[in-house]
Amino acid sequence: MIRFLPFTMGSVFSVDKIEEPVGDENYYHITLLTCDLGKTIVNEMRLKVKKCLQSDLSVLLGRYLVELGEYRAIKKYLKSLLETSILNNDPSIASVYNCLEMIHSRPGLYGDALNYYKQALSHQARLDYSNTNALGEIHNDIGDAYIKLSYLDEAFQRFSEAERTLLREPYMTRKHFAIIQCNIGYVLKEITIKKRYFLNRFMIYLKHQENDYLMQ
Numbered sequence: 214m215i216r217f218l219p220f221t222m223g224s225v226f227s228v229d230k231i232e233e234p235v236g237d238e239n240y241y242h243i244t245l246l247t248c249d250l251g252k253t254i255v256n257e258m259r260l261k262v263k264k265c266l267q268s269d270l271s272v273l274l275g276r277y278l279v280e281l282g283e284y285r286a287i288k289k290y291l292k293s294l295l296e297t298s299i300l301n302n303d304p305s306i307a308s309v310y311n312c313l314e315m316i317h318s319r320p321g322l323y324g325d326a327l328n329y330y331k332q333a334l335s336h337q338a339r340l341d342y343s344n345t346n347a348l349g350e351i352h353n354d355i356g357d358a359y360i361k362l363s364y365l366d367e368a369f370q371r372f373s374e375a376e377r378t379l380l381r382e383p384y385m386t387r388k389h390f391a392i393i394q395c396n397i398g399y400v401l402k403e404i405t406i407k408k409r410y411f412l413n414r415f416m417i418y419l420k421h422q423e424n425d426y427l428m429q
Contacts, residue, residue: 268305275312284316304341307333307351314354323361330355346388349379353393360400369400391417 232242271294278287291309300306310333318326334351341347356371375393382388391414398410 268300268303272305272308279312279315288316307337323358327358330358345378345382349375350389353389365400372397
């Protein structure tokens, strides 16, 4: 049995208790308690939303719908966005194509997903080439799609391009680099070189752990 209670988006819950199934039931009873975030945090959240551009809010809504599994609704919504002037020459258009990719990759339509990723890369490179983190992430995602299609050579080329792109980014602000090292190691055949990339990924992890500890 599911009981729906009204709450606002952004509400946080804590688990109060979990009860075992009773009789012939095949589900657990979970009791949740709402947590008081406090006015300060709520006001900060509202301020962030106010500072967002219309295009950013549109993409954010799209991502929420993707996570909720509303693929048909979000596909129609995103395509309508592409037909309006909201995203004209806006770097957020790359995020729209990323969302369209997610809609197709989750059910296993990797060929269609790959086409959307390539469009995302094209717009990202044209409108915001200096954002190396975004470019590197898209190259990595394209490589991942190639893996799903069993095109390992093409995947390696994309992962290598992602690596070269992110090496232009300062180390402390570099994102996705660890997973890219791991992906390169995955598609390589030479064991010695594979180990080197996996070790790189591990060392990056340790470095991040050390930095987090020092910042505490």
